[in-house]
Amino acid sequence: ERGIWILKEPAANCGRGIRVVAELEQLLQHALHKNWDLVAQKYLERPLLVGPERRKCDVRLWVLVTSWNPAVVWAWPEPYLRLA
Numbered sequence: 737e738r739g740i741w742i743l744k745e746p747a748a749n750c751g752r753g754i755r756v757v758a759e760l761e762q763l764l765q766h767a768l769h770k771n772w773d774l775v776a777q778k779y780l781e782r783p784l785l786v787g788p789e790r791r792k793c794d795v796r797l798w799v800l801v802t803s804w805n806p807a808v809v810w811a812w813p814e815p816y817l818r819l820a
Contacts, residue, residue, distance in 0.1 A: 740779035743767070792820040 741763050745753030756779070757763050767774055783792050797815040802808045 740781070742777045742779055744775040744777065746773060746775055786819070794818050794820075 739758070741757050743755040743757060743763065743766055748754075755766060757766065763776060767776070783794075785791060786793050795815055795817050798812040800810045802810065
């Protein structure tokens with residue numbers, strides 16, 4: 737199964753600076769080109785719908801990867817949930 741990834745400029749908003757990629761290799765090449773200064777977000781083909789109104793929601797959790805080998809990942813302790 738192929739996944740779709742959305743890459744964003746860290747300080748951009750309103751859809752500016754978005755790039756969509758379907759392959760991990762594309763994601764890594766673009767990240768390297770941007771000196772790893774970007775936000776990568778997995779596109780969910782079937783989003784989670786909640787409540788009787790079947791509202792779309794998302795959970796935001798920020799992580800920082802400071803090393804690949806050994807893997808060192810820092811997670812912000814306060815994720816949040818948004819309803820659309």
